[in-house]
Structure formats: C-alpha cells, structure tokens
Amino acid sequence: xxxxxxxxxxxxxxxxxxxxxxxxxxxxxxxxxxxxxxxxxxxxxxxxxxxxxxxxxxxxxxxxxxxxxxxxxxxxx
Numbered sequence: 001x002x003x004x005x006x007x008x009x010x011x012x013x014x015x016x017x018x019x020x021x022x023x024x025x026x027x028x029x030x031x032x033x034x035x036x037x038x039x040x041x042x043x044x045x046x047x048x049x050x051x052x053x054x055x056x057x058x059x060x061x062x063x064x065x066x067x068x069x070x071x072x073x074x075x076x077x
Contacts, residue, residue: 005050009058020058023051030072040075048072 004022014020030048034040040048052069059065 002047005047005054014058019054023054023058026051027055027068031068034072034075040072045072045075 004017004019005026007019009015009019026047030040030044030051033044049069049072052065052072056062056065056069
C-alpha cells in the first residue's frame, strides 16, 4: 500500500487503486486503529500523516482533513 502513496495521480478523476484510494484506505485504517486500540505506532502515524497530506493537497485543504491531521500530529499514545 505504501508504494501506491508514492505514485502521484494526474488531475481529474482518481484512478481505482491509485494514490487517492491508497491514501483514503491508509487514513481510515490509521484512525480505526486508534479508535479500537488507543495506540498507533510511529510507522503507522507517519503513513497516516502522509496519506492525510496527499488528500489535503488533492482536495484543496478541507477543514475536516486539516483537523484530522492536527489531531493525529498531537497524538501521544
């Protein structure tokens, strides 16, 4: 999944299984892990932040994603 995060997509409709899909899945998994266990390891946090950055850039900085990034960045668990 990490490989897909490193392959930028062109503008327009995202490709199935491409960078945007990968970023969405990783972000969902990261926050699900936090919800279920109350913990995320350093690698998981790094990948989730990277995924959020991809989505923030792609979708022109929506406040919900900016808030998720801020919350995860401050997480000490």
